[in-house]
Amino acid sequence: MVQGTTSDAGKSVLVAGLCRVLARKGIKVAPFKPQNMALNSAVTSDGGEIGRAQAVQAFACGIEPTTDMNPVLLKPNTDIGAQIIVQGKAITDMDATGFHAYKPKVMPHVMESFHRLQNTFDSVLVEGAGSPAEINLRDRDIANMGFAEEADVPVIIIADIDRGGVFAHLCGTLDLLSESEQQRVVGFVINRFRGDIALLEPGIDWLEERTGKPVIGVLPYLHGLMLEAEDAIDISQVKNDQPQLKIVVPVLQRTSNHTDFDPLRMHPNVDLEFVGKNQALPPADLIILPGSKSVINDLNFLREQGWDKQIERHLRFGGKLMGICGGYQMLGEMITDPLGIEGNITSAQGLGYLPLTTELKQQKQLQRNQGRLTLPAQDSVTVFGYEIHAGTTSGVDDSAPLQLEQGPDGCLGIDNQVFGTYLHGVFESSEACGAILQWAGLTEAEGVDFDQIREEGINRVADAIEENLDLKKLGINF
Incomplete structure (x- = not known):
C-alpha cells in the first residue's frame, strides 16, 4: 500500500x-x-x-x-x-x-x-x-x-x-x-x-x-x-509560441471531470486557459462550460461572476460556445430539480442558447458510448466517451450532431455558434477533437493521440521507478 x-x-x-x-x-x-x-x-x-x-x-x-x-x-x-x-x-x-x-x-x-x-x-x-x-x-x-x-x-x-x-x-x-x-x-x-x-x-x-x-x-x-489528475486542475500545457486557437474554461465551484480538457492542454495549436472566481473571461475563440456536480448552484455562480454577460458578448462578436454534461444542461432553457437531487433550489432558468430542458432525476446515467459526430460543413467522424449525469434532457431530436449507440445526443444552436453534449472524454477521440477544433475556427485541425500521450506518461514513470527505486525492498524480485 x-x-x-x-x-x-x-x-x-x-x-x-x-x-x-x-x-x-x-x-x-x-x-x-x-x-x-x-x-x-x-x-x-x-x-x-x-x-x-x-x-x-x-x-x-x-x-x-x-x-x-x-x-x-x-x-x-x-x-x-x-x-x-x-x-x-x-x-x-x-x-x-x-x-x-x-x-x-x-x-x-x-x-x-x-x-x-x-x-x-x-x-x-x-x-x-x-x-x-x-x-x-x-x-x-x-x-x-x-x-x-x-x-x-x-x-x-x-x-x-x-x-x-x-x-x-x-x-x-x-x-x-x-x-x-x-x-x-x-x-x-x-x-x-x-x-x-x-x-x-x-x-x-x-x-x-x-x-x-x-x-x-x-x-x-x-x-x-x-497523467490525468486525480482531483486538482492541471493547468500545464504544451508550449507553443504561436497557438492558433484560444480556448477558455470557466472554473465552477463543483467542476467535475476537468480531465476532459487534458487533450486540449496537450494540443500544440491550442492555448487553453482556466478562469477562476473573480476573474473576467478573456477574449477567446471558444468558451467551454465544463461538467458540474451541482449544476443549478454552479449556474447561479456563473451568473454571480458576470460570466453570462461576458458569454453573451463573446457570441455577439462571433465566438463559439460549447458545454459538456452539466455545462450542456446550462446551455438549455430550463433546469429543474423537483426531488432536490443536488440541493434545495428546485429550478433555474438556463442560458437559453439551446432549445432544451433538463430534469434532474434520482437514477444517474452511467454508460460508455460511441458513434459518429457530424458538425456543420464537415464529414462525420468517430467519437467515443462516457456519460455521468443525473439529468434527463428533452428536446434532442433525431438529427442531433452525435449519433451514438444509445441514441442521439447533443444540440447545435444560435447559427451553429453553440454546441453541447453529454459525452465526457469527447476530445480523447482524435477525429472528434479535430472536428470540434475546426468548428471552433482552427484551420487544418487535427486532434492529438491522447492514448499515446497517456501511454508515454505511464512508461516514463515506470522507467523512473525501475531506475531509481530499490524494488527488492518492496519484495519485488525479477
Whole structure:
C-alpha cells in the first residue's frame, strides 16, 4: 500500500508506475483504492463509477477498470457534503459527520472488493487517500492505516520534496502513527527531486538513522509528465509560441471531470486557459462550460461572476460556445430539480442558447458510448466517451450532431455558434477533437493521440521507478 504525507504527494502516479512495472514483467496486477474523494470519475464496463485515477492505473495494468478497484467514492457537492458511491453505485448524500459515522457500514464492502481482487490477481497495489496522519479522521478510518491494519498489508510512504519540508513530512507522519502502524511501514519514497542527488544524501542518511526505515528511492521531477489528475486542475500545457486557437474554461465551484480538457492542454495549436472566481473571461475563440456536480448552484455562480454577460458578448462578436454534461444542461432553457437531487433550489432558468430542458432525476446515467459526430460543413467522424449525469434532457431530436449507440445526443444552436453534449472524454477521440477544433475556427485541425500521450506518461514513470527505486525492498524480485 502506498500512502502519502499529503494530498498530491504522488501516490496515484507511483501506483500507476508500479502497475506498469509489474505488468511489463508479465505479472497479473490490479490497482485498488479503498476510499477516494474526487470529482474526476470514470465509468466501468459494467456501468459503475470509480475515481479517474484508478481507471488510469487499470490502463497501466493493461486491464479493464472495475468497480472493485475503488469501492468507495465521495463526490463533493457542497463544502461539507458529498454523494456517496459504493461499489460503483450512488447510494445517498451525506455530510462529513454523517459519513464518518457511516464508515463501519461500508468497510465490509471495501474488504469484499479487495478480497475479490486478491483472488483474481497475482498482485494488488493499494493507494491511500490524503495522509494517514490526519489524526482527527483516524477513528473508523477505511482509507489509510485503518484499511492497512484490517487487510494486513505493508505500507510505503511517499513525500513530495518539491513542496519543501520533506524530512519533516516523513518524520512527522511516522511519529503520529500508532506503534503497530509504524511497524507496518517498510520504507519511504521521496518524489519529484531535481538537482544533485549528492546534496540530498546526508539528509537521507539522517532520515534512515532517525526512523529506522529505509529510503526505497528518490524519484526525479519528470518535466512535462501527462497523467490525468486525480482531483486538482492541471493547468500545464504544451508550449507553443504561436497557438492558433484560444480556448477558455470557466472554473465552477463543483467542476467535475476537468480531465476532459487534458487533450486540449496537450494540443500544440491550442492555448487553453482556466478562469477562476473573480476573474473576467478573456477574449477567446471558444468558451467551454465544463461538467458540474451541482449544476443549478454552479449556474447561479456563473451568473454571480458576470460570466453570462461576458458569454453573451463573446457570441455577439462571433465566438463559439460549447458545454459538456452539466455545462450542456446550462446551455438549455430550463433546469429543474423537483426531488432536490443536488440541493434545495428546485429550478433555474438556463442560458437559453439551446432549445432544451433538463430534469434532474434520482437514477444517474452511467454508460460508455460511441458513434459518429457530424458538425456543420464537415464529414462525420468517430467519437467515443462516457456519460455521468443525473439529468434527463428533452428536446434532442433525431438529427442531433452525435449519433451514438444509445441514441442521439447533443444540440447545435444560435447559427451553429453553440454546441453541447453529454459525452465526457469527447476530445480523447482524435477525429472528434479535430472536428470540434475546426468548428471552433482552427484551420487544418487535427486532434492529438491522447492514448499515446497517456501511454508515454505511464512508461516514463515506470522507467523512473525501475531506475531509481530499490524494488527488492518492496519484495519485488525479477
